[in-house]
Amino acid sequence: MRAVAGLWRWRHNPLRRTTDLVEAWVALTAAVLLCLAVPLAGWAAGASANASLQQSVRAQQRERVPTVARVVRSADPAGERSAELAGEQRLRPAVVADWTAPDGSRRTGTVTTSREHARPGDMFPLYTDRTGRAVTPPMAAGTARAHALIAGLTVALLVALLIETARRTVVHRLVQRRYARLDRAWAQVGPDWGRTGTGS
Structure with missing residues (x-):
């Protein structure tokens, strides 16, 4: 929600920098991915693990x-x-x-x-x-489901961590770029600071 509010705030603001808009879009993209990709990845991993483990359970029950x-x-x-x-x-x-x-x-x-x-x-x-x-x-079917649930949760957490790490990396680089631009602007204006209009 903060990402949407950030985008709205920066839409027509005269103080808006390009990096501000990029940061807001990155935050919105990360929020959407956290809401959609994380549950989907967890469900896919859990379902795949459950199918594989249930197959092993049936094989063990036949063989033992x-x-x-x-x-x-x-x-x-x-x-x-x-x-x-x-x-x-x-x-x-x-x-x-x-x-x-x-x-x-x-x-x-x-x-x-x-x-x-x-x-x-x-x-x-x-x-x-x-x-x-x-x-x-033989492994019980309930035990196999529990292992599959743990696998799904683990994958979901890893995907969430990956998304958040990527977001933080991008934001960190944007902040570094802002500071670099500020340093360059200050280097151009700084020597004349306080002497405006003196004719020097």
Whole structure:
């Protein structure tokens, strides 16, 4: 709105300089771009990311098979854990478990479980690929949408930052040009300042 007011103010003002008019047009252009280009860029990036992520979600849901695993034993004795590994395993303990592969064969391996305390014989959900190898669960559709939303917002912010940086750069150069013209004008008038009409 200030850009429109600036354009109106400079339309018929006798003190208007060319740089004033250019600055007002730059401000108006930046305002229009901020209102139109930023949301459009954010929406386009978010929609593209969402389409790609939803395709990945569908592919993961086709390729990953849910099954149930049974804890055989802890993956390592408590005495052999490093401090870092122990901290990580407090959140997702590693256990040796067995499960049934999609082809019906029995598999055994070391996997992590979300259970805080996993004792031998405990059952927990597990995802495998088509060959029976343990894999992470497929991404949820809601998680994919959240990632796409973050991508869209990030692109929108970057485009807004780019527009504002360009506007500030142009305005800075216009101000430098004004100062340069003022310096040149002062250099021509300055030596005779105060001696007008003395005949010198």
